[in-house]
Amino acid sequence: xxxxxxxxxxxxxxxxxxxxxxxxxxxxxxxxxxxxxxxxxxxxxxxxxxxxxxxxxxxxxxxxxxxxxxxxxxxxxxxxxxxxxxxxxxxxxxxxxxxxxxxxxxxxxxxxxxxxxxxxxxxxxxxxxxxxxxxxxxxxxxxxxxxxxxxxxxxxxxxxxxxxxxxxxxxxxxxxxxxxxxxxxxxxxxxxxxxxxxxxxxxxxxxxxxxxxxxxxxxxxxxxxxxxxxxxxxxxxxxxxxxxxxxxxxxxxxxxxxxxxxxxxxxxxxxxxxxxxxxxxxxxxxxxxxxxxxxxxxxxxxxxxxxxxxxxxxxxxxxxxxxxxxxxxxxxxxxxxxxxxxxxxxxxxxxxxxxxxxxxxxxxxxxxxxxxxxxxxxxxxxxxxxxxxxxxxxxxxxxxxxxxxxxxxxxxxxxxxxxxxxxxxxxxxxxxxxxxxxxxxxxxxxxxxxxxxxxxxxxxxxxxxxxxxxxxxxxxxxxxxxxxxxxxxxxxxxxxxxxxxxxxxxxxxxxxxxxxxxxxxxxxxxxxxxxxxxxxxxxxxxxxxxxxxxxxxxxxxxxxxxxxxxxxxxxxxxxxxxxxxxxxxxxxxxxxxxxxxxxxxxxxxxxxxxxxxxxxxxxxxxxxxxxxxxxxxxxxxxxxxxxxxxxxxxxxxxxxxxxxxxxxxxxxxxxxxxxxxxxxxxxxxxxxxxxxxxxxxxxxxxxxxxxxxxxxxxxxxxxxxxxxxxxxxxxxxxxxxxxxxxxx
Amino acid sequence: xxxxxxxxxxxxxxxxxxxxxxxxxxxxxxxxxxxxxxxxxxxxxxxxxxxxxxxxxxxxxxxxxxxxxxxxxxxxxxxxxxxxxxxxxxxxxxxxxxxxxxxxxxxxxxxxxxxxxxxxxxxxxxxxxxxxxxxxxxxxxxxxxxxxxxxxxxxxxxxxxxxxxxxxxxxxxxxxxxxxxxxxxxxxxxxxxxxxxxxxxxxxxxxxxxxxxxxxxxxxxxxxxxxxxxx
Numbered sequence: 001x002x003x004x005x006x007x008x009x010x011x012x013x014x015x016x017x018x019x020x021x022x023x024x025x026x027x028x029x030x031x032x033x034x035x036x037x038x039x040x041x042x043x044x045x046x047x048x049x050x051x052x053x054x055x056x057x058x059x060x061x062x063x064x065x066x067x068x069x070x071x072x073x074x075x076x077x078x079x080x081x082x083x084x085x086x087x088x089x090x091x092x093x094x095x096x097x098x099x100x101x102x103x104x105x106x107x108x109x110x111x112x113x114x115x116x117x118x119x120x121x122x123x124x125x126x127x128x129x130x131x132x133x134x135x136x137x138x139x140x141x142x143x144x145x146x147x148x149x150x151x152x153x154x155x156x157x158x159x160x161x162x163x164x165x166x167x168x169x170x171x172x173x174x175x176x177x178x179x180x181x182x183x184x185x186x187x188x189x190x191x192x193x194x195x196x197x198x199x200x201x202x203x204x205x206x207x208x209x210x211x212x213x214x215x216x217x218x219x220x221x222x223x224x225x226x227x228x229x230x231x232x233x234x235x236x237x238x239x240x241x242x243x244x245x246x247x248x249x250x251x252x253x254x255x256x257x258x259x260x261x262x263x264x265x266x267x268x269x270x271x272x273x274x275x276x277x278x279x280x281x282x283x284x285x286x287x288x289x290x291x292x293x294x295x296x297x298x299x300x301x302x303x304x305x306x307x308x309x310x311x312x313x314x315x316x317x318x319x320x321x322x323x324x325x326x327x328x329x330x331x332x333x334x335x336x337x338x339x340x341x342x343x344x345x346x347x348x349x350x351x352x353x354x355x356x357x358x359x360x361x362x363x364x365x366x367x368x369x370x371x372x373x374x375x376x377x378x379x380x381x382x383x384x385x386x387x388x389x390x391x392x393x394x395x396x397x398x399x400x401x402x403x404x405x406x407x408x409x410x411x412x413x414x415x416x417x418x419x420x421x422x423x424x425x426x427x428x429x430x431x432x433x434x435x436x437x438x439x440x441x442x443x444x445x446x447x448x449x450x451x452x453x454x455x456x457x458x459x460x461x462x463x464x465x466x467x468x469x470x471x472x473x474x475x476x477x478x479x480x481x482x483x484x485x486x487x488x489x490x491x492x493x494x495x496x497x498x499x500x501x502x503x504x505x506x507x508x509x510x511x512x513x514x515x516x517x518x519x520x521x522x523x524x525x526x527x528x529x530x531x532x533x534x535x536x537x538x539x540x541x542x543x544x545x546x547x548x549x550x551x552x553x554x555x556x557x558x559x560x561x562x563x564x565x566x567x568x569x570x571x572x573x574x575x576x577x578x579x580x581x582x583x584x585x586x587x588x589x590x591x592x593x594x595x596x597x598x599x600x601x602x603x604x605x606x607x608x609x610x611x612x613x614x615x616x617x618x619x620x621x622x623x624x625x626x627x628x629x630x631x632x633x634x635x636x637x638x639x640x641x642x643x644x645x646x647x648x649x650x651x652x653x654x655x656x657x658x659x660x661x662x663x664x665x666x667x668x669x670x671x672x673x674x675x676x677x678x679x680x681x682x683x684x685x686x687x688x689x690x691x692x693x694x695x696x697x698x699x700x701x702x703x704x705x706x707x708x709x710x711x712x713x714x715x716x717x718x719x720x721x722x723x724x725x726x727x728x729x730x731x732x733x734x735x736x737x738x739x740x741x742x743x744x
Numbered sequence: 745x746x747x748x749x750x751x752x753x754x755x756x757x758x759x760x761x762x763x764x765x766x767x768x769x770x771x772x773x774x775x776x777x778x779x780x781x782x783x784x785x786x787x788x789x790x791x792x793x794x795x796x797x798x799x800x801x802x803x804x805x806x807x808x809x810x811x812x813x814x815x816x817x818x819x820x821x822x823x824x825x826x827x828x829x830x831x832x833x834x835x836x837x838x839x840x841x842x843x844x845x846x847x848x849x850x851x852x853x854x855x856x857x858x859x860x861x862x863x864x865x866x867x868x869x870x871x872x873x874x875x876x877x878x879x880x881x882x883x884x885x886x887x888x889x890x891x892x893x894x895x896x897x898x899x900x901x902x903x904x905x906x907x908x909x910x911x912x913x914x915x916x917x918x919x920x921x922x923x924x925x926x927x928x929x930x931x932x933x934x935x936x937x938x939x940x941x942x943x944x945x946x947x948x949x950x951x952x953x954x955x956x957x958x959x960x961x962x963x964x965x966x967x968x969x970x971x972x973x974x975x
Contacts, residue, residue, distance in 0.1 A: 522826075523800075523826040523827065524826075526826035526846075526847045526848055527756055527759070527826055527847060528756075529847070529848040530756075530759050530826075530847040530848040530849065531756065531758040531759050531762060532848075533848045533849075533850070533851070534759065534762035534763070534766075534851050535758070535762055537850075537851050537852075538762060538765055538766075538851075560848075564848050568828065571828070582830075582831075586968075587968075588966065588967030588968065589921070589967050589968065590967065592921060592922050592923075592967055592968065592969065593966055593967035595922055595938070595939045595941070595942050596922070596939075596942045596945075596964055596966060596967070596970075597942075597966075598939040598942060599939045599941070599942020599943045599944075599945060599946050600942065600946055600964075602939060602942070602943045602946065603946075612939075622967075624967070626965060626966025626967045626968065627966055629966055629967060630964070630966040
């Protein structure tokens with residue numbers, strides 16, 4: 001290949017394409033060689049390659065022998081029309097058998113005791129024919145008398161026709177020379193003279209018992225000329241081929257065809273060999289450069305390379321199976337040559353199929369080559385992939401390697417026991433078969449037991465994980481009770497639990513520390529505040545000369561108490577939100593609680609002229625901490641008192657719903673509500689942005705936290721000026737015992 | 745009148761001084777200490793009738809001092825503390841304190857509590873028992889006179905308030921629900937949900953308690969009812 005001259009360039013795309021085109025060209029050339037070869041082989045067998053002359057070929061001999069047979073038939077068997085008409089060429093047996101067959105006559109008593117006469121128009125009776133058959137005899141007699149003469153005439157006519165055909169055939173054979181000699185040396189038939197045959201180079205003499213063959217180079221096979229007619233006669237047959245041949249008969253055609261074949265075969269072989277060589281070279285070149293852009297470059301794969309190699313091979317194999325079946329059928333049809341038009345179509349299909357097959361082969365070979373070059377051929381097999389997948393299961397930490405062995409042992413155990421069970425009777429140990437059967441059951445029961453044990457430990461792990469998901473991280477996962485197959489898994493789960501527990505503990509600890517910090521800071525604030533309150537109070541008692549000064553003292557007095565309230569709220573808020581509060585739950589009457597709370601707040605409500613409307617259709621008992629509930633209601637009521645439209649009504653509804661005792665408090669806001677209701681429960685968010693009114697901004701936040709630590713919810717809805725607070729607390733279940741649940 | 749000595753112990757000098765002013769106004773004599781050890785020393789050196797003790801102090805804290813004092817003395821101890829948790833209060837009272845006041849306190853409340861304890865410590869114990877008088881802590885309910893005295897001082901109650909207080913005091917420690925109180929005091933069944941009873945309770949508390957927000961006697965059991973604490 002010219003492309004190999006420069007190594008650096010051989011990986012270029014244009015060379016690859018050229019090589020592929022060349023490859024296909026060679027393939028096409030091989031295809032045409034095949035077609036020519038098939039055409040030659042239609043006429044000639046393999047000996048055409050060895051034969052020097054047409055006379056040496058089997059085809060020539062066969063044709064010659066056929067012609068010879070015709071000549072023997074015409075000139076020895078029939079000899080002349082007159083002889084046929086005289087009935088001299090009649091084969092009596094053949095004639096009578098044909099007649100009997102034609103009329104369905106079966107040989108038996110009648111035919112055995114009779115004979116047809118020489119003129120074929122009557123019956124001669126020799127033996128005794130039983131009375132019972134006389135009727136049949138008469139019938140046979142009538143048949144022979146009436147039908148046989150016409151059958152005889154027909155027979156003679158057929159012989160005449162055959163004779164004429166032979167003569168006509170022989171007349172056409174210009175290059176076939178022969179004559180027939182009787183035992184006395186007189187020529188009795190033929191198309192030539194003794195002298196001409198004598199001059200001829202390629203001659204043949206046949207007679208009963210003697211032959212001489214000078215037709216071709218090699219002594220010929222006598223059996224070809226094994227002619228029964230000649231064997232029965234005393235005639236001698238002299239045959240020859242005219243040399244040189246004259247055009248116009250089939251010998252000449254054969255000779256010419258031979259010449260052509262003889263000429264074309266070497267060319268054919270040469271072209272074939274060259275094409276094959278080209279094909280191989282192109283393929284080797286392509287194999288070398290495929291998948292790479294430079295020497296030693298990274299292998300680039302195509303889509304087909306992703307197929308598992310077994311599957312790829314099977315697909316290619318399947319394609320070739322189908323292709324060969326189709327191709328051989330087509331070739332057969334074409335060679336039979338029955339439908340001339342379709343031959344072109346079939347040939348086209350065949351050619352296309354051939355090209356596709358070549359392309360598939362090239363693609364497959366190159367794909368395999370690429371994978372070999374990348375050393376990934378075996379890795380890219382389904383078996384390898386499966387093994388890898390299996391080994392992933394059993395190696396590493398997920399499953400222990402010996403699990404494979406255990407499984408194999410299980411399979412092997414079953415096989416062995418079953419083998420014993422099946423084979424034992426053949427060796428005469430029938431008892432062992434029964435024993436093995438029992439063993440098989442026991443073995444499997446045992447294995448099942450182990451399996452169930454393993455499953456149970458899986459269940460243990462699952463339960464533990466479920467507990468963890470509920471937040472119970474201290475659910476014990478006893479590793480010593482876990483089946484070894486899940487031990488790694490269980491350890492991982494245990495580690496996760498520990499990790500989660502630590503994380504949650506840290507979070508709780510952090511939250512608690514925060515609450516403690518706030519509490520401590522608040523304590524430190526309280527001590528100086530005590531002094532402030534005391535001395536402000538003392539100041540108030542002093543006789544102050546200045547009116548304004550006493551006004552200031554009043555403000556100091558008020559604000560110091562406000563500060564006190566703020567600090568207390570802060571502590572409570574931090575405790576409530578961090579869950580750092582003791583919750584003592586008991587059976588609490590929601591209605592009574594509300595009435596008590598209202599009693600406590602009654603004076604303040606009256607001061608702002610609020611009227612409360614309570615509706616409670618049935619007793620509602622909730623599972624709650626009364627003290628915390630009071631704080632919730634206190635916050636809500638003081639909220640209402642602070643922000644309600646004066647002299648309006650406040651509605652309080654208490655009812656049960658979905659396992660919760662629900663309190664809904666509705667009031668009309670004095671100021672338009674222009675803030676996001678969801679933000680109200682956040683700490684330090686207040687209804688009035690100016691923060692002038694009393695309150696820490698923690699009230700609703702505390703309320704929400706308190707509701708939540710009691711397992712309830714707190715929500716706020718705003719609809720225009722209507723402000724709605726909803727406190728839902730779990731109902732007291734009659735079944736529950738009066739136990740006190742303590743939560744830190 | 746005999747002058748009583750009160751020991752005020754707090755590590756914050758300004759608080760001690762402020763308390764001293766109030767106590768002197770009430771006619772008490774004040775001995776000052778700034779930590780637990782000083783307090784114990786002052787106790788040895790003086791005859792003390794009542795102690796005001798801070799909890800968080802250097803050297804020796806209030807709780808330990810309380811324990812030490814209780815080893816030998818039976819005088820009233822009031823703990824003053826910034827710790828306002830229920831657990832802190834319970835702890836302090838269990839250690840032997842008679843009262844627990846959280847900082848920041850109202851000076852007037854502090855004075856009221858001091859007086860209350862002093863009165864009981866010095867005078868009340870000696871008063872002769874009369875029939876038909878129910879006494880709980882500093883509260884006396886005279887059923888014959890239909891009078892109520894708190895720390896010896898007569899207070900004015902309405903007939904309903906008196907009825908409620910009598911019911912609760914006769915059954916000290918027992919919790920009465922609103923409905924029960926209504927039925928027993930008004931002598932009729934309660935129908936509509938009303939806050940009448942709870943309003944009366946609040947008013948009673950305002951009259952008998954030093955700090956109505958942190959009642960010592962008339963307690964609310966939230967969502968269940970009311971009771972007078974057995975003291």
